[in-house]
Amino acid sequence: xxxxxPRLGLGTYDRGEEWDHTDTVEAVxxxxxxxxxxxxxxxxxxxxxxxxxxxxxxITWRWDASSEDWVHFAGRGSAERPVPDTSHFExxxxxxxxxxxxxxxxxxxxxxxxxxxxEVGEAVHDLLDxxxxxxxGIVYFPPGRYLLERTPLIGDHTVVRGAxxxxxxxxxRPDGDEGRALLSNKGYDASGYGGAxxxxxxxxxxxxxxxxxxxxxxxxNVRLERIHxxxxxxxxxxxxxxxxxxxxxFLATRGGDGDSNAPIQFDTQNAKTAAxxxxxxxxYATATDDDTSTRNCTLRNFEIDPANDPDYGVHLHxxxxxxxxxxxxxxxxxRHSAIxxxxxxxxxxxxxxxxxxxxxARGISLGSLERGRRELTISTVTIRxxxxxxxxxxxxYASGFDHASVSxxxxxxSFTNSxxxxxMDDLKLTNVTATGADHQAFRFRENVDATLTTARAADCxxxxxxxxxxxxVAYGGVRFDNVGTREVVEGETREWIAxxx
Numbered sequence: 001x002x003x004x005x006p007r008l009g010l011g012t013y014d015r016g017e018e019w020d021h022t023d024t025v026e027a028v029x030x031x032x033x034x035x036x037x038x039x040x041x042x043x044x045x046x047x048x049x050x051x052x053x054x055x056x057x058x059i060t061w062r063w064d065a066s067s068e069d070w071v072h073f074a075g076r077g078s079a080e081r082p083v084p085d086t087s088h089f090e091x092x093x094x095x096x097x098x099x100x101x102x103x104x105x106x107x108x109x110x111x112x113x114x115x116x117x118x119e120v121g122e123a124v125h126d127l128l129d130x131x132x133x134x135x136x137g138i139v140y141f142p143p144g145r146y147l148l149e150r151t152p153l154i155g156d157h158t159v160v161r162g163a164x165x166x167x168x169x170x171x172x173r174p175d176g177d178e179g180r181a182l183l184s185n186k187g188y189d190a191s192g193y194g195g196a197x198x199x200x201x202x203x204x205x206x207x208x209x210x211x212x213x214x215x216x217x218x219x220x221n222v223r224l225e226r227i228h229x230x231x232x233x234x235x236x237x238x239x240x241x242x243x244x245x246x247x248x249x250f251l252a253t254r255g256g257d258g259d260s261n262a263p264i265q266f267d268t269q270n271a272k273t274a275a276x277x278x279x280x281x282x283x284y285a286t287a288t289d290d291d292t293s294t295r296n297c298t299l300r301n302f303e304i305d306p307a308n309d310p311d312y313g314v315h316l317h318x319x320x321x322x323x324x325x326x327x328x329x330x331x332x333x334x335r336h337s338a339i340x341x342x343x344x345x346x347x348x349x350x351x352x353x354x355x356x357x358x359x360x361a362r363g364i365s366l367g368s369l370e371r372g373r374r375e376l377t378i379s380t381v382t383i384r385x386x387x388x389x390x391x392x393x394x395x396x397y398a399s400g401f402d403h404a405s406v407s408x409x410x411x412x413x414s415f416t417n418s419x420x421x422x423x424m425d426d427l428k429l430t431n432v433t434a435t436g437a438d439h440q441a442f443r444f445r446e447n448v449d450a451t452l453t454t455a456r457a458a459d460c461x462x463x464x465x466x467x468x469x470x471x472x473v474a475y476g477g478v479r480f481d482n483v484g485t486r487e488v489v490e491g492e493t494r495e496w497i498a499x500x501x
Contacts, residue, residue, distance in 0.1 A: 049142040103137040114144020121148035141167045151278035153186045154199045162204035165228045171211030179233045180279045181215035188217035188287045195219040216242040217287040233258045235265040240276045241292035250302040255310020262315035295322035302329040309335045316341040323349040334360040343367030349375040357383045361392040369400035370423045376404035385413035394420045417443045424448045435459050444471045463488045
């Protein structure tokens with residue numbers, strides 16, 4: 001595109017001229033995308049990633065220089081003019097957060113270069129502000145490396161979209177300011193869920209060793225799709241005091257290099273926290289610490305395979321999480337836990353399903369709390385560590401939950417103990433296998449009311465089932481293979497006669 005003046009449907013814009021980011025909102029749309037009927041779309045684009053919105057067709061097209069053809073970029077089309085080779089219904093199902101009326105802003109058309117050398121954070125922030133004032137839209141980042149020296153803030157009804165892993169976001173930070181957010185939302189400093197809503201970030205790679213990643217803070221209805229995480233200081237995604245946040249299609253090749261790091265974190269801005277903030281034009285500003293819970297959030301279709309051994313894969317940090325679902329994922333290479341909840345942190349309605357925790361020091365570790373947690377579901381989970389030097393602590397630990405269900409779970413490896421529970425009421429375990437522990441397979445340590453059925457304890461160093469003080473555990477259909485002692489109840493070794501004892 002260098003040296004050319006893009007073809008624009010509502011006027012022209014010379015890339016060589018200085019664009020004042022305080023221009024009117026109307027000017028943003030004029031410089032972002034060419035509009036016109038499909039019949040007027042030129043046979044060829046003038047530069048790679050040029051966008052043309054066919055006003056009568058309701059489809060935005062992108063010129064792909066490699067194939068020398070226009071390709072579908074956005075828009076649902078219509079029953080009369082669907083996207084070629086698809087039905088109107090198929091297009092409607094697969095295009096998210098876009099309608100035929102949604103405008104698209106190509107950052108290149110605003111002089112924002114992804115050359116890996118120019119700091120563009122302020123320009124991106126100004127563009128996002130203009131898009132917000134225009135009512136929202138799609139902001140497209142073509143392939144390149146974009147240096148965001150400040151934290152651009154996303155507004156309502158806005159989709160930040162890249163071209164996949166070839167669109168790289170990095171946040172350079174001076175010494176002492178490492179860990180400030182790469183991207184966040186307007187209203188990060190609001191109370192409750194008063195921040196920006198209905199926004200998304202899709203198809204980008206984060207390679208930002210000195211910043212935190214994407215920070216939804218006091219936000220609602222957020223989608224983070226197909227985020228590729230490389231170098232980061234703390235977390236690629238850090239959800240803070242927000243609701244209805246979905247992370248779908250996340251891949252991490254590295255974890256954080258700072259303290260207490262994890263590729264994905266669900267966090268809350270508890271009172272007097274004084275953390276989790278952005279770099280704005282005046283320096284560093286934190287999210288409001290009003291104890292707003294993080295609730296109704298989902299992580300799915302994810303792979304965490306870091307090369308640098310982070311502390312955790314997924315971290316539920318601080319106090320106040322409600323309705324968190326973690327599913328269809330794989331976690332490996334963590335030096336503490338694949339999935340971790342802080343000691344003392346309240347959690348309600350936590351679901352972990354169809355997750356493999358392979359080669360971590362611990363699998364799922366939900367830190368100690370005597371009471372106050374409710375509703376835990378762990379289903380179809382494999383926890384396995386073959387490296388004896390890596391395995392440490394418990395493979396699965398939970399504490400303080402009323403009403404918990406653990407089913408179709410395998411814990412295998414030389415953990416200190418395979419499975420431990422404390423202070424659990426109405427705990428049901430079904431189809432659970434615990435093998436290879438240095439000491440105990442199933443340890444109901446203290447104040448646990450549980451039912452254990454269709455289970456197997458094998459190859460453990462000391463006890464198959466340990467029942468500690470204040471525990472009531474009913475057994476049925478438990479198999480023991482190569483265990484030192486089958487059952488110890490409140491310090492007494494019992495000769496196992498029937499698993500219903």
